[in-house]
Amino acid sequence: MPITEKYRARTMSAAEAAALAPDGAKMVVGLGVSYPPALMDALAVRVRSGDLTGGTLYCMLACAAASESILAPDLHDRIRHVSLFHGGVERGNDALRAGSAQGLVETLPVQFHQIPRILTEHLRVDTLFVTVSPMDADGCFSLGTNTDYALMVARSGARLIVEVNPAMPYVHGDCKIPLSAVTAIVENHVPLAQIPPLPRTPNDDAIGAIIAGMVEDGACLQMGIGAVPDAVCAALMDHRNLGIHTELLTPGLVGLIKAGVVDNSGKKIHPGRSVFTFAMGDQGLYDFLHDNPALEAHPVEHVNAPHIIAQNDRVISVNATIQVDLSGACNSEYMNGRQYSGTGGQLDFVRGAYASKGGRSIIACHSTAAKGTVSRIVPWLDGPVTTPRTDTHIVVTEHGWVDLKGKTLSERARALIGIAHPDFREELERGAFERRLL
Structure with a gap:
């Protein structure tokens, strides 16, 4: 089968892709800029409707969009949120500020270079949701801004669900994922999250x-x-x-x-x-x-x-x-x-x-x-x-x-x-x- 046909065979809607995560799934989402908004919106719909139960989502530096989606306050008692590194979303969480046992964002202390091993060997996450660049001529997606822990998880045999965004830069290095490793593809062209510079004093x-x-x-x-x-x-x-x-x-x-x-x-x-x-x-x-x-x-x-x-x-x-x-x-x-x-x-x-x-x-x-x-x-x-x-x-x-x-x-x-x-x-x-x- 030509590679373009293989690509089309794996392409589906965000709702269809999010439905591939089973009850009790151990999921990890791309760090920062590689947060996939369409997939997380669809996952939030599943969780809110009760269609996905018992799931755990591991996050690191969740972007602001997550606070209105999968990490929205009304979902904290329906999906377990484990933070590998807090960002503004976790710092602004009412349950966390109040110290409430219910809906609490959990913290996993870990050095950054150990996170891939923790996710794949100790936690054995089964699903990765991440934004990637469009496929190249060799049939590979670049992880773009975020290779970090995503590459090892992608190579671990976990269910790999990618959001292809033309705004994601194609980056060189050891950061490529072959089409053969991808479970599902969702296409979504939206601007990447930007971090404005802080004023210097x-x-x-x-x-x-x-x-x-x-x-x-x-x-x-x-x-x-x-x-x-x-x-x-x-x-x-x-x-x-x-x-x-x-x-x-x-x-x-x-x-x-x-x-x-x-x-x-x-x-x-x-x-x-x-x-x-x-x-x-x-x-x-x-x-x-x-x-x-x-x-x-x-x-x-x-x-x-x-x-x-x-x-x-x-x-x-x-x-x-x-x-x-x-x-x-x-x-x-x-x-x-x-x-x-x-x-x-x-x-x-x-x-x-x-x-x-x-x-x-x-x-x-x-x-x-x-x-x-x-x-x-x-x-x-x-x-x-x-x-x-x-x-x-x-x-x-x-x-x-x-x-x-x-x-x-x-x-x-x-x-x-x-x-x-x-x-x-x-x-x-x-x-x-x-x-x-x-």
Whole structure:
């Protein structure tokens, strides 16, 4: 049978495709931009009508559209929602805010590079819903912006239901799914979700300049999302021969590629290519990704594996945190008494960057939060430890930076107090004495 006929044979409506998930299905949906809206709308109709019962849906960074569809408040008692990393949908969930046992969004703590194995080996998910690019001449779909955990799940034998969207960029790398692996195809041409850039503040720019001063020409970058990483990228425009091996590809990093600052010439693994596992940003980012051989997407179990990261020299990893305690431990996921985000890939890159020859793992944060009323450097963390004190390398605020490696607990406490906001330093010193760090 010609490949076009095979394609047509698997093509159906969103309702028909959603009906393929059985009662009690263990389902996972594409991360962020790869969330398939037509399929999730159809799945929500099934759940709401009682046609699908006992199902579990695993999500990571669910997009805003999910809050009016499969993750709508009225469905929380009809489908189990397990979050691998909270986004705005989970943070805005009334049941979660109230701490209600019924309808509660459950959190699964897991490092990003382990998620594919968790989904396929431990949880044994049976259905993947994901947005892909149109099929190429070889009969393959590209996972586009989101290879991350989707590739391993797609190769695990799980039921693979794809939403083909011409707006999804065709991306190169280890991110292709053959038509033969696909159970059902739904066609839906809609704009991709876009993440507008956050406005930068003087503190962001101060932190960005400090970090940029630590980056040597020829270094290899990993950046998170947000105003601070954007500020770092803006401050790197005079650098040369930088590389990219990052979990998340952002418009800030793309700007460095377009400016010729990034050429990946010094990389030991994937030389000459900017490597990422998922991308989020504006339409300009998606347009730049499309059919661009200078960029490659690879699965997260490869990109985020510390031993893979460490194969490149001079890796600079920049990640944000919510709190740093006076011993150097970081809480990057819990705030105001509840889960705010997730473990994610922070520890993956903290360890990978430090293991890199000449590498630096950087944790960055403003010195205060809540309009200056709360210190982000604290005697004790209010939540879980995302990055242990034994792993934390460099901490940066707008007041400076400290290298915690080789420092005793008392030396760490004094160093961190030194980059805290001046309004809180006396209070932190008292806290250090109470903790018997000083």
